[in-house]
Structures are given as structure tokens and as C-alpha cells.
Amino acid sequence: MSQLARSTPRLAWVSWACVGLLAGCQAARSPVYEWAAGSGGRRALPEAGGAAPPRPATAGSGPIAPAAGNGGGGFGGESGNDAAFDTDVDFEWSQTLPSRGSCAGAAFVGGFTCTFDNGLISATQGTIVLELRGPNEVQQLEPSSGALDLLTDPAQMISLGLPMDVGPVACVERKLTGQVPATMFTADQVGVGFSVGLTLFCAAPTSAQGTLSGELSADGQSLTGEVSLMIGSCSCRGAFDLRAQR
Numbered sequence: 252m253s254q255l256a257r258s259t260p261r262l263a264w265v266s267w268a269c270v271g272l273l274a275g276c277q278a279a280r281s282p283v284y285e286w287a288a289g290s291g292g293r294r295a296l297p298e299a300g301g302a303a304p305p306r307p308a309t310a311g312s313g314p315i316a317p318a319a320g321n322g323g324g325g326f327g328g329e330s331g332n333d334a335a336f337d338t339d340v341d342f343e344w345s346q347t348l349p350s351r352g353s354c355a356g357a358a359f360v361g362g363f364t365c366t367f368d369n370g371l372i373s374a375t376q377g378t379i380v381l382e383l384r385g386p387n388e389v390q391q392l393e394p395s396s397g398a399l400d401l402l403t404d405p406a407q408m409i410s411l412g413l414p415m416d417v418g419p420v421a422c423v424e425r426k427l428t429g430q431v432p433a434t435m436f437t438a439d440q441v442g443v444g445f446s447v448g449l450t451l452f453c454a455a456p457t458s459a460q461g462t463l464s465g466e467l468s469a470d471g472q473s474l475t476g477e478v479s480l481m482i483g484s485c486s487c488r489g490a491f492d493l494r495a496q497r
Contacts, residue, residue, distance in 0.1 A: 456483020
């Protein structure tokens with residue numbers, strides 16, 4: 252056998268080895284793709300020793316990835332850092348909002364005027380003292396005591412004291428409503444002059460009653476409103492203005 256014939260198998264083996272080596276090098280440099288079922292395209296497989304890219308979630312393959320636009324951890328289709336919140340939701344906590352930080356209990360003290368409807372008796376006046384406690388767990392000021400003093404004889408400094416029943420005052424609505432229960436009195440309690448005027452024009456009354464309504468100011472420092480009294484057949488009404496004493 253000639254030298255050329257003996258070397259042919261060896262050359263062929265070397266040639267195929269080189270071809271295989273070159274193919275391996277080329278494969279290392281070129282990415283290999285696989286078809287990603289259900290994803291609508293292909294994706295590159297990692298090189299040897301590299302981290303695998305995330306696979307699309309499929310049934311039975313583990314947790315389902317958030318849908319596009321859901322953002323995982325966000326609200327309303329936004330990402331966790333760009334979460335969109337409902338701006339229509341309104342939480343009012345009266346003790347922390349600007350200008351409402353003083354919704355707190357206090358003694359509200361002030362005066363009122365009361366003009367008689369028949370015009371035959373001069374207008375009178377008086378004082379109101381109302382004690383409110385709180386706020387409680389539902390953000391209301393609860394009344395603890397209240398009294399209305401109707402000045403009937405300024406010269407003698409005689410006044411008729413009347414009790415008041417007042418409902419709770421909500422810190423948000425800030426409305427005040429109450430009543431003056433029917434209270435009996437005698438001529439001595441209102442003074443001679445007032446008693447004579449009531450006898451002449453109001454059918455000799457022996458009791459008084461009434462209502463009041465008002466509003467707590469936004470800063471919680473005042474209560475203002477209207478008071479209405481019925482004394483016999485005569486009625487009077489007027490405004491009151493009470494200030495917080497803390």
C-alpha cells in the first residue's frame with residue numbers, strides 16, 4: 252500500500268474533526284432559538300452555564316404571571332410604584348383636617364336676644380351655657396349640661412332659668428338642635444313688670460318652652476343659631492352666639 256493510501260483515512264478523520272470543531276465554535280457564538288408555544292414568537296436559549304430567561308407561564312407550570320397592564324402589586328392596572336388610587340374616596344377625620352382641629356369638648360357661653368312677635372312687649376335677652384364633651388368614638392360632641400336664662404327684669408336683675416335638652420353635635424356636619432322643655436314659673440320668678448306685661452298681652456302665662464338650632468363653626472370655637480320661645484300665647488325669637496371656653 253502506498254504512503255498516500257495509508258494517510259487518506261487519517262486525513263479524513265482530521266478533516267471531520269476540524270469541521271466538528273468549527274461547528275461547535277460557531278454554535279457557541281450563535282444563539283440557538285426555540286419556538287415558545289403560545290407566545291407568538293421565538294426566544295433565545297441561554298448559553299451553557301448562563302441563567303435561563305423567564306418562560307411564559309402555562310397551565311400547570313407554576314404561578315401565572317400578571318396579565319399585561321396588571322402590574323403585579325398595583326391597583327387599577329398600574330405597576331406597584333405607579334398605583335392609581337380612587338381620588339373620589341374622601342376620609343374626613345375632624346381632629347386632623349385644617350381648620351377643624353378643635354372639634355373638642357368645651358363650655359360654650361354667650362348671649363341671645365328674643366323679640367316678641369306681637370310687638371307689644373319689648374324685646375328681651377338672656378344667656379346660654381352649654382357644656383359639650385368629646386369627641387366620642389363616632390366623632391360627636393355629647394352634651395353634659397345646658398341652661399338658658401331669660402332676663403325678665405333688667406332693673407332688678409331678675410331672670411327666668413330654663414333647662415335645655417340638646418342632641419349630640421357631629422364634628423363633620425356640626426349641626427346643633429335642642430329644645431327648652433315646658434317649665435312652670437310664678438310671677439315672683441319673672442318680676443312684677445314682666446309679669447304684668449305677660450298678663451295683659453299673653454293670657455297670664457305660667458309656663459315657657461321653646462327650641463333652638465345652630466351650627467358649630469369650622470374651627471370649633473363658636474356656636475351660633477336661633478332660639479325661639481313660647482311664653483303663654485306670646486312667642487319670641489332671636490339669634491344666639493356662644494363662644495368656647497377652654
